[in-house]
Amino acid sequence: MTSVSSALPTNAAPTGRLIFRHSAVVRVCHWINAICFVVLLMSGMQIFNADPALTWGQKTNFDTPFFSLTARQNDNGDPTAGVTTIFGHSFETTGLLGASGDENGDLEERGFPSWATLPAEQDLAMGRRWHFFFAWILVLNGLVYVVYLIGGRHIRDLWPSLADLKALPRSIADHARLRFPEGEEALHYNVLQKLAYLSVVIAFPILILAGLTMSPAIDSAFPWLLTLFGGRQAARALHFLLATYLVLFVIVHLVMVVLSGPLNNMRSMITGRYRIKEQR
């Protein structure tokens, strides 16, 4: 049950020693969270497709959303192109956003394409059911993690020290050169890892609160949530933007996993054991 900072060497193989990197709680929470995230993202895109536009404030501004996925249509009303509009600037995104192929390959008006949504077909009711079910699992899993984070002092592994922050420029330069910490340095997270993981730990609760603010019943019980987010539509927009941030995090996270030794990383998140490369 040790965490990174208190890791002990368990094996002195010539290629580097194996340390115990991730506790069972972190590993189980990580994978439950990963599955929930995929289902919530795909069902979330299904839900978004029912009204693929974002505005700020309490009520919808139908005329000038700051973000929208729409389709251009011909005289018969058939979609001819998908259009993504951000702050009044429109880009043609046919095949991906705004309009994409249906099961017969014909262009169909829909925000996100069918391969990205759950279910694949346009079905808001089912999208909502998947979303809420996995939202419950995500929240319960998240509560276990947060209790462990604070109670088990795992937070110390994520909280950057002053020395960490001073090392930020060097860490960025090292990452840019794809030079990853070895030996003693690899026993704990570097400052970029700490900041990235900490940002996710902070983003999730805000994203969940923004999601709850879309509920009219929750708004009746806790009207301050509307004040906090600046309205129901603002909360909807923020929910979407934070989800986008998490998608970007996951992309970077996966790239780093691959670049810094995918088998070693995967083993450490499955069995807990991570091989430290000795410094030469």
Added chain:
Amino acid sequence: MMSERLILPSRARFTRRRLLLGLGLGAAAAPLSACSLDSRSPEVMSILDKAEELNKAVQRALLAPRTALAPEYPQSAISSYFKPNGSVDPDEPAYVAQRQSGFADWKLEVAGLVERPMKLTLADLRAMPSRSQITRHDCVEGWSCIGQWKGAPLSALLDAAGLKPQARYIAFFCADTLEQTLDNTGRYYETIDLIDAYHPQTILAYEMNFAPLPVEHGAPLRLRLERQLGYKMAKYVMRIEAIDGFAAIARGRGGFWEDRGYEWYAGI
């Protein structure tokens, strides 16, 4: 818009993505592992339904006191355009005739498990004590509009009719047919429980934005149920019934959209 966008469940296809997803879900959630890979199979549905029960239980617990009010807004917040949804111009001959006569001989029927069944004209409803509220209407699709509503509190109506002890839900039967079906299950209806029926903001509105309720928003009378989503707020209400259950109505899930997969409890 909703009726156009909603595609009724077709048999889901077996795709590689579904397979991968199914494997992933199966590995993670033990209760799901016994399920087929069809994301809409009855087994999956019954598990996913647990979330609705949990949402309802937790939201109702949080909402105690049960009278917690939905936020109300200043007049300046009223939406310049309030999007009409679902039916916007019912073409049933009986309704068209009522509309053409300005609902002069329209009557709201109050029936079912009540001591004193009633038939009320618009004038009767307008003569009752009223409540006016400027509230936010949240559509299940995601958008919101703010509008003013004035009408008779449902609680006053139910008290006047006198609920029998067996009554557990209030059903609203509407004039509009939103989907053509052979068995007439496409007629709009809704059900709510007594907690919501007696909520102070639950009104039968005959006025919107300081004018008579327009046809596209449910003339002559619609339900306002401010702590739930828009599809619960039946328009073109013709008959109200106190009932002890809704399994025998239409397809048995308690509402037009509920019969098509949406949650009965629409507080989220």
